[in-house]
Amino acid sequence: MTQLIPEIEKDVSLQKYGFNTCPLLQELKTELQNAKSEVCIERAVLMTNYLKAHEAEPVAMQRAGAVRYYLANRKAQFLDQSRLAGNSTSKILGAPVYPEFLGLSIWPELETISTRKANPQQLSKADADTLNLDVYPYWMDKTILEQTRAEKNPAPLKLMEMMVYFLNGKASVISHTTPFYGDVLSKGINGIIREADAKIAALKGSSANDQILFYQSMQTALQGIIDYAQNLAKAAATESEKTKDAKQKQNLLEIQKICEKVPANPPSTFREAANAILLCHIGVLAENANMAINLGRLDQLLYPFFKNDFDKGILTIQDALEITGCLLLKIGDNTNLVPETSEQLFGGAGSVPAVTLGGVDSEGADAINDMTYLLLRAVELLEIRDPNVNARYHPLNGETYRKRVSEVIVNTKAIPAFYNDETCIDTLENQGVKTEDARDYAIIGCVELGSAGREYSSSSSILLNLTAAMDLALYNGRRPYITGDQLISFPSGDPAKFQNFDEFKDAFYKQLQWLLTQAVDLNEIFGHMYQKYLPTPLLSGLFHGPMEAGKDLIFGGAKYNSSGVTHIGFADVTDSLNSIQYVLENKMATLGEIVQAVQNNFSSKTEKDIQKKLKAAPKYGTEDAMAVQNSKELVQFLYEAYQARTNYRGGKYRSAFWTMTNHAGLGKIGWALPSGHDANTVFSSGITPSSQNTESLTAAFNAVGKLDSRHIPGGYALNIKYSPLTSTTDKDKFVTQFSNLVAGYFMNKGMQVQFNIYSYDDLKKAKKNPEKYPNLLVRVSGYSAYFKDLNEAMQDELITRTQYDIFTQQAVPLT
Amino acid sequence: MAIFKTFLQYLLHPGKSLRKRTLLKQLDDCISGKATEKILEVLLELMSIMFLIDKSYRKNIIGFNGKYRIQDQTGAVDVSFQFASNKMTWQKAAIPNPNIAVNFKDPESICSFLFSANPDILNFVLHNKVSYAGNLNYLFKFAFMAKHLQLEFLG
Secondary structure (H helix, E strand, C coil), rough: CCCCCCCHHHCCCCCCCCCCCCCHHHHHHHHHHHHCEEEEEHHHHHHHHHHHHHHCCHHHHHHHHHHHHHHHHHCCCCCCCCCCCCCCCCCCCCECCCCCHHHHHHHHHHHCCCCCCCCCCCHHHHHHHHHHHHHHHCCCCHHHEEEEEHHCCCCCHHHHCCCCEEHHHHCCCCCCCCCCHHHHHHHHHHHHHHHHHHHHHHHCCCCCHHHHHHHHHHHHHHHHHHHHHHHHHHHHHHHHHHHCCCHHHHHHHHHHHHHHCCCCCCCHHHHHHHHHHHHHHHHHHCCCCHHHHHHHHEEEHHHHHHHHHHHCCCCCCCHHHHHHHHHHHHCCCCECCHHHHHHHHHCEEECCCCEEECCCCCCCCCCCCCHHHHHHHHHHHHHHCCCEEEEEECHHHHHHHHHHHHHHHHHHHHCCCEEEEEHHHHHHHCCCCCHHHHHCCEEECCCCEEEEECCCCCCCCEEEHHHHHHHHHCCCCCCCCHHCCCCCCCCCHCCCCCCCHHHHHHHHHHHHHHHHHHHHHHHHHHHHHHHHHHHCCCCCCCCCHHHHHHHHCHHCCCCEEEEEEEECHHHHHHHHHHHHHHHHCCCCCCCCHHHHHHHHHCCHHHHHHHHHHHCCCCCCEEEEHHHHHHHHHHHHHHHHHHHCCCCCCCCCCEEEEEECCCCHHHHHHHCCCCCCCCCCCCCCCCCCCCHHHHHHHHHHHHHHHHHHHCCCCCCCCCCEEEEECCCCCCHHHHHHHHHHHHHHHHCCCHHHHHHHHHHHHHHHHHCCCCHHHCEEECCCCCEEHHHHCCCCCCCCHHHHHEECCCCEEEECCCC | HHHHHHHHHHHHCHHHHHHHHHHHHHHHHCCCCHHHHHHHHHHHHHHHHHHCCCCHHHHCCCCCCCCEEEECCCCCCCCEEEEEEEEEECCCCCCCCCCCEEECHCCCHHHHHHCCCCCCHHHHHHHEEEEEEECCCHHHHHHHHHHHHHHHCCC
């Protein structure tokens, strides 16, 4: 471990520092949490205006030019007294419009979005008119989805648009990656632009016009970030003259100097480095939709600047904490713009920018440093939804760190999530990532793994509903409760005529293979359309690989490439297989009887009896051999099926299990399952065993740990709920027990775990009286959300998640 | 000049105002569940009048070209309409090469989609109340124009 400074060494929890010593953080936090989310049309208007006037340019330059034009012409403003300059939108909490993706989907809601029931977004009449009359008409035939439909009209698109089989992320976004800000911190954006100059010079006279164009587009887009910073510097100067608040005047004068220098040039101080990272993050959002654009390992990026300033005596811990808090708050200043129904499926999400702490460094040494603890304190104080904070843990990090992370989770009741370094690094190495790069992984969005700044992961390429494949097997290629007798896939046989469980299992896996093939095929088509219309020159300039390769990220310029596929209903489908096998092998019912009972949603007495038998089967989440076998088989099947496919950038597909709130939304519109699952009830989250199925916490941990993480290279979300502390609980014992349970789970090869520390009653009360719990923070299945923002299905799912007593490690009965 | 022309059209067609009131009543009836199969015809008639008499509303179709076909699975509704030359025309028959063809489950679904609190097509897809072929953005635009009339006249 890097030697901590004495004060942090003495108290890693930094309890001496709080809102009393950093009142600015409390003020900024309150402002952000009280702010109503507002639609921000600034980017959409400026980008559209530019593109209208530059339609003849090559796409790479057109895109780069539009990004620069937006950054250079957006209003440079100071919406609060933060010590860092720059905002991702023109609002305190803004939802930017990305018309090239799904920005037009709120068109019908323009006049009602401010008052809609699910997560309203404020939109003025003037801005609505601008979108309706000036912006949206230009994009009607130019969104990525409609261009794909018009040019390719791929058959799987129809299936995707039914929403209940799979969703292709590329209809709305790629993003989902971690840029590399190390170069900005060491040489500034000017340094990167000069490198591109040298590349262009070396190519002069060659026929590599595409490469030259790529480097030029990268330079143009990156220059936009400098333009924005310079405008902020000028605005700070102007504002400093106007303000009568001496403290803010001083703050603005400092901001002026900072923005004149960074990120064009390398930062020298901690505050400059933090602001440089923020401005680059804002730049990336100018080009790429605000979904899971991650900050990477902030403690590693910022530590050298902290240490240097601290040693020089120009930075105090309090100062560093305040600036760190300002950075986290700024990162969380934006949210997603989605139509109301998307709130049913993805409700309550912010923009899920992930921050990663702890773990080991590229050499395999303990990477915990002062900044790790400063960031943990800031997270503990702020308790905000975004950024999505993740703590890596390696045995070398030691117990003090593990306990501190546990303590922060206990205090915030939800954040951060815990990751097992040994398992995650091994999993990435197995994907061909070099050891030193695998060790430098950072979390993407919800829970996905990627070597920071080296891996263009597109980790949310596909969300596949596993229960749809189960339905297709049950109903011979059909889904009668949705589309009647229409053949959706292919006839895999009438289950009533199957002789045994293996025949059914074979049909299920064939249907699953068919379904995932449709989804992957469509992703490939989308990928090629992105190559044609949506290159990413700015992001490419902030990444390992494109500069050397002379290729945009979208063409495979990154050092590593992959595409992620996550799955909904893992536990429900595994349990369905368990139940069918159990009932058939024990001759308790025929497959025909099971299918009929499921199709009728267990409505008759006989069918309810069958449901009881199905429910009596061993469940995923126990250590029963059959349940373990079925879960492992499903994981392995998916792994092999995806690894067999190479994406349009030359990378492999990676399977994953995180579900955001899709498991609740799809469950609510889904049908009964052979597990005994009733129709129209939520599915299980992530890789978590079904709620109320697993009495023993140890068994649940072991069941997940037994899944080979190498077969889940996209990452997974295991959701565990603990009873909260009571007035008689010894908090230190609670935290120690918490920490030890995580260590035990990780020793058994668990990859990730995230927590909610609430009782059933706590969440029931929050559902009943949302106004009393406006900022109650929960972990969904990947990201964090405010409970009040979630749809009812998701709230119910959180309420009914098995609650374990941390000391007895037994489930608390749900009453 | 444009204002004068609009005003003149209004004066020359005093029946339009009365017709508008009648259509609004019919639209309200359709939304309330009466004669829902007439919903599109009533809506398109009303739109035609509004494009003529309301300059602000007319801006929605200035320079806009688009062809639509909307049907329902019961066969009660089959209407096509076209925006071209800053005008809208419609017919009770198919139209070649529409930008978007939408097939709702029944007339009630059309009503519900166009005049729900939030006319969100995804919700209808999720609940299997609609299928479509073509560019969804055209439907989004039409839904906005319909919703606007509802908000303006029916609250």
